[in-house]
Amino acid sequence: MKFSHNPIMVAECMDALDVKQDGIYVDCTAGGGGHSQAILDRLGPNGRLIDIDRDIEALNACKQRFEGKSNVTFVKSNYKDICRVLDDLGIDKVDGIMADLGISSYQIDNPERGFSYMESTAPLDMRMDQSVGITAKDVVNTYDERSLFEILKDYGEEEFARVIASNIVKQRQTKPFETCGDLVEVTDKSIPAAVKRKRGHSAKKTFQALRIEVNKELDGLDKALRDMVSRLNPNGRLVILTFHSLEDRIVKRCFNDCQTDCICPPSAPICVCNHRAVGKLVNKKPIVPSAEEQQQNSRSCSCKLRALQKL
Ligand SMILES: C[S@@+](CC[C@H](N)C(=O)[O-])C[C@H]1O[C@@H](n2cnc3c(N)ncnc32)[C@H](O)[C@@H]1O
Structure with a gap:
């Protein structure tokens, strides 16, 4: 299958990143290389790009796309390990x-990746890095009901989390889950028809929740952002695109902390945190895609761009 991905807010990301011809840049989520391409277009011969992705298929697509470009380095890794990646490359700051x-x-x-509720016969996998970790099938076949409920509620913001979790546990007693379709059958019967008509596909929130759990998307995100900030040169920029409120909240809080001198609770009579601002927001409010982009690419609709400049 051909690697295809429409990069979102490319011009806005490049403005926020403020690419310097001779700079070193890291694209932590290279994907199909859309944003990387835009960075490369702005780099001169002495500039350098590090492309990271945890998905080998994405990284291979980028390698193919940028074949012959000597100033790109490809690293299969989790961006949460950005410090190790840069250390291994002998790079201190970017x-x-x-x-x-x-x-x-x-x-x-x-369909083979198992992320889509539209692919009924696809294996219920959902791992971005298929070489490690548990699959969505493992989660629904082995987690206890309470854990399933919490995942659906917290990561999917699913109002029918309790009944879906209960039906998952009931279902697997007769037949363990294998495919995306098996799970859709459960969400379909757990959500009232009137609600389904209003909010779209019954499995949307459940699939989001499982994907976040399988890939541990929120665990350690705050620490990863702080590590990224720590590896920026003065005036260097960190640009993050988020797609749902859970991750956006983490980015927003982290950036706010980064630009605040003291983060003691308001009740503390004197500062005991010794925290000092390390950056400032590039834009006070998050940037969102234009109405035109949202119309052309429905996947862009929930996207928010936040950027921080290192002091
Ligand atoms: C939205 S896509 C990026 C698309 C890319 N900007 C483009 O223009 O094509 C997200 C990519 O990030 C990768 N990814 C998600 N979480 C990651 C993580 N923790 N570490 C490394 N890569 C990750 C996914 O595998 C996926 O390829």
């Missing part, structure tokens, strides 16, 4: 880092 969080259209559209 001029800009971007991360376009979540999954690519290729991952959603490729």
Whole structure:
């Protein structure tokens, strides 16, 4: 299957990243290389790009796309290990880092990856890195009901989390889950028809929740962002695209902390945190895609761009 992904807010990301010709940049979520391409277009011969992705298929697509470009380095890794990646490359600081969080259209559209509730016979996998970790099938076949409920509620913001979790546990007693279709059958019967008509596909929130759990998308995100900031040169930029409120909240809080001198609770009589601002927001409010982009690419609709400049 051909790797296809429409990069979102490319011009806005490049403005926020403020690419310098001779700088070193990291694309933490290279995907199909759309944003990387835009960075490369702005780099001169002495500039350098590090492309990271945890998905080998994405990284291979980028290698193919940028074949012959000597100033790109490809690293299969989790961006949470950015410090190790840069240490291994002998790079102390960089001029800009971007991360376009979540999954690519290729991952959603490729039935073998098991991310799509539209692919009824696809294996229930959902791992971005298929060489490690548990699959969505493992989660629904082995987690206890309470854990399933909490995942659906917290990561999917699913109002029918309790009944879906209960029906998952009932279902697997007769037949363990194998395919995306098996799970859709359960969400379909757990959500009242009137609600389904209003909010679209019954499995949308459940699939989002499982994907976040399988890939541990929120665990350690705050620490990863702080590590990224720590590896920026003065005036270097960190640009993050988020796609749902859970990850956006983490980015927003982290960036606010980064630009605040003291983060003691308001009740503390004197500062005991010794925290000092390390950056400032590039834009006070998050940037969202234009109405035109949202119309052309429905996957862009929930996207928010936040950027921080290192002091
Ligand atoms: C939305 S896509 C990026 C698309 C890319 N900006 C483009 O223009 O084609 C997200 C990519 O990030 C990767 N990814 C998600 N979480 C990751 C993580 N923790 N570490 C490394 N890569 C990750 C996914 O495998 C996926 O390829």
